[in-house]
Amino acid sequence: MIFNNVYVKNGFSVVGPKEKEGNLGKFFDMCLENDKFGEKSFEKAECKMFKTAIDGVLKKSGTPPSDIDTVLGGDLLNQIVSASFAMREYDSSFLGLYNACGTFAESLLLGSCLIGGEFKHKVVCISGSHFSTAERQYRYPLELGVLRSPVSQWTATGSGATLLTDNPKDAECRITRGTAGRVTDFGIKDVNNMGAAMAPAACDTLMQFFYDTGALPCDYDRIFTGDLGKLGKRLLAELMDGNGMNIDDKLHDCGAMLYKDRQQTYQGGSGAACSAVVFNSYILDALRNGKFKKILLVGTGALLSTLTSFQGESVPSIAHCLEVVACG
């Protein structure tokens, strides 16, 4: 897919306290003091983060809410309730998406299609997740004392929103090309080892992107994957190497870079918030001040539910790839 006039106007990221203490703490626009965000339940807090992110990006770019044509986004909860409930308060149309942790890349891809195809002028792409809500949906209750697997990841708390426009004025960067991924399943059944399940999907999408566009890894300053974690990142590098593409030195993973080692997240962060908050803070900053000229964002998602994993199914995965180029 090639997009001609899709510009990223601005991004806004809101994160939880644990993410603030991590490696990228200083880049985020807003950090919560505590996980509950002054709400009664974690679900409500996630919903409020969603609204905060939308309001934040609108305020930052000086756009009134009435100017937004469509909001694209989703989260990890059943029936993507956080996104839908947050959207009760806005007048713009809403398209709910779900690609697990790849939701953010999916929303950017579709947002770019809407703008590139001249259907819409201003679109907000958003996704978010919350450690406590995801944990209780996918794993164990929070207070249960259990050992975590060394291959497990930590669902990031946060929400990231990006405003896409067709107006090049004041834009930070452009989305120029993209590849939508296909569902890949290499038979990983360990639900904790999502990095291993998602690495082949990322590899498949990246190879397809390079094949379609004729681009090479050396054209890019960085290749960011969504939330493969440290193990998944290493697996991806080796898989790409097996295909004759050496991306070792370019490859960075939003999940792996989010936390410090001593924060005991094992393989790093995961969750729909992961790529969303890193893209809207660190990556956009770097594109703005010229540190990066051209990057790839590969949003990865493990499409599992507790139901399927208890029924003995493996973990299918998906990845979407986007090329983001700095303006000017």
Added chain:
Amino acid sequence: MKKENERNLSVKDIQEQSRIKKYANDVKKTPYMDFVFQRSPKSTHWKNMFWAFVVGGLICAVGQVIIELFVQNGVEQKQASVYASCILVALAACATGLGIYDNLGRFAGAGSTIPITGFSNAVVAPAIEFRSEGMIYGLAAKMFTVAGPVLVNGIFVSSFIAVVYLIFGV
């Protein structure tokens, strides 16, 4: 040094496998699984066992101390054990509520899960977690999500043994 065959697993090979797998989800092992397994960090068994031993031992020691105290104060041995269990369960429930027990379990593993305190934790944790869905549909309905299977199996096995005992009298 990495072995030759480790490095040269190309995505094509794996993709072939996955195409087959799409239609036969119950294929037990694929080359990719080996590939992943070789690179995954392993559980640190010795460290885990050490902490499980220390923490599990400590919990049991605390229980024993409580029993001894009761016995010294003139309670019968059998009754003292029951009292000690009750106290340990109550303590663990409080520790769960205060968010201490999950931190303990994170490094002690089985050391904190197997003693009676672990059972208390397994009941209280979901009860706290699902409080937000109300007293009946949340707390009461989800209270035994973790401990439920243990209860079901425990009750089933003990009734089975009781029947065996009744018939054969051994």
